[in-house]
Amino acid sequence: MVTNTQEESVETRPRAVLTAPLTFDGESEVDYRAPNLLRRILSLLNNVRPGSDLTQFQLPPLFNIPKSQLQCLGESVYCIRNDLLSSCNDADSPEDRMVSVVAWIISIPRPLIFGVAPYNPILGETHHVSRGNLNIMLEQVSHHPPVSALHATDDQQGIEMIWCQQPVPKFYGTSVETEVLGKRQLNLRRFGETYVTNTPKLLIRFLPVPLVDWVGPVRITCKETGLEAELHYKSNVFGRRNNLRWISGRILDSTSSKTLFEINGHWDRVVTAKDISTGEVRVIYKAEESMSRLKAPYVKDPNGVSEKESAVVWSEVSRGILDKDWEKASEAKRSVEQRQRELKKERESRGEKWAPKHFNVNYSKEKGWDCCPIAGQVPPAPIIVPL
Template sequence: MVTEDKDETLVVLTKPISLEGDSDVYQAPNLVRRILSLFKNVRPGSDLTNFQAIQLPPLFNIPKSHLQCYGESVYAVCEDLLHKCNSAENSQERFISVVAWSISLTRPTIFGCAPYNPVLGETHHVSKGSLNVLLEQVSHHPPVSALHATDEKENIEMIWCHNPVPKFYGIKVEAEVHGRKQLKLLNHGETYVMNSPSLLIKFLPPGLDWVGNVKIHCQETSLEAELCYSTNSFLGHKGAHSIKGRIYQSSSMKTLYEVKGHWNSIVTVKDTNNGKERVIYNAKEVISGLKTPTVKDPQGVLPSESAAVWSAVSEGIQSKNWDKAKEVKKAVEEKQRELVKDRNSRGQTWVPKHFNLSYTKEGGWDCSPIHTWVPPAPIVVPL
């Protein structure tokens, strides 16, 4: 844990969740029973997005916000996969590198613990080298998070829009992640558009994994990928953390490469022309031994920064002072309700500071950044 104090504003930063997990996170006794008790008044099939009865006590929180977790999937890496995407010698090799990078965004999670739900207008701004990452919670009901990341050295841009929709199915919760991710390799004039897998939380037997179909498309090269994330069946058939799919030319639908492996270990591609197989992703090399961000410029940290908004709650969780954590978490949530009440009384509509938010014809949310480049952040990841 890193704690910074400036002008009585506390900033608490914690280690990114890595492949090794986080042994410091408190695991409550009788965990499954405690979790199921939260859903005792929820009907199977219910959308939990705006279900007010589900309010996680700090006992079930990890000491960071969802915004921080989204950001970590971009900046918390031990291998520069973005440089590989940019420097590959041809369009097919760049596409394969983008597939590997997209898999790296799939991160381990901790059963029984969840990040804080970001408050409206919450931000997370972090730099790693020349990569600058900025996130903002652009909507609270429904929850929509926006991400903009730029690297002027590599001439790369990322734009994401995340809208998680969790649903309860009796013995499991499946959180579909609506919205799209864009990766732009500006030197090559290529834009890669992709969606996200869903997070599956199983209570019996207890466990979690990423599942569902992911599609990656580059209009400029007509290359596409279809990836299927799957897990163990209810009967226990092996398949946890697995990925299987293909890379193909959309114009001819011809399969160029077959993809297989596990997102938490090794993923390979096999060339269908010559049968040669090679490793494109090694999770141990990318998401192990991740470094905790530090505050480089205390005066530059915004009051809306995730690590400041939730600092007192994170301190309570880290020290296992659950009464304190519960009290300060309630204070954060009450403050937000008062701000909403005040805006409503004035007839004001809240407007995001860093993004334009729109609702698409396809029935989903889309975000576009207001600024061309993300500035360097006051919080940095050590190289």
């Protein structure tokens, strides 16, 4: 656990609690799982009907890891040991850039620990972090339904990311499957190229073997080059390691549907790309090089940390979980949720409509959620990720 130990000018403001990210194999230096975990989970879901939407289902802290879903979304961008994002900008040809983009996108879905989940972010919660020249701003722009937005910029590299996502978890008796709606954009300004992609589904299976994995199709398109990538995340119900976290797919020219590269491997180990024209096979992603020995962010500027910052909003809950003081964690979580209900009533009594601070948000049945950043660039953050 990393906390800000510097004296603050406002003593009553909670200090941020920042914890290390999960490693590439989904484990952590701290075991957050409660005893008899599977039995506890099945008991918790005993009265939930199969097919039910779990969007508003509230987990007790016993089933939480000490960080918000907003932080987990941000970690998928800034918690990586080698700079795969800059590699997208270094490639000379459109084909090589698409291969690099595919490798970077494979690094994004992170493994989770079975039986525990992050907090559901509150409305207006933010997470502002910098890693080198990459500055990332996240905001929870809707609570019901839950929608998170991300904007990241690296002005030196000419890179910009704009993400918008809405998780929709459903219970199917022996499993929970979360569809993640919304699109993700990566803009390489140096080349005038925009890559658009979706997100795989998160599968949590209880029986016959407890399992958490990413599954389903992912499509990456670049309108400017005409190149596309089709990826498929696959799992195995019996949990055999050789069939777990398997990924396959191809990169193709959309104008001719000609396959240029074949993609194969395991997203938690090694992924290769085979050049169809030459037969050459090369490693494009090594999970151990990218997602092992990751360091926790730290607070560089305590006075610059917003009261809406995830690590501040949930600080007391996180302290309770880290201390395994479940009564303290439960009380702190109820306090956070009760404060949100009070703020909602206050807005309604004044006839006010809440609006995000960092994004303009639109929704339509045809296109879903669209989150457009208000600012053209993200400023440096008070929270820093060690390189």
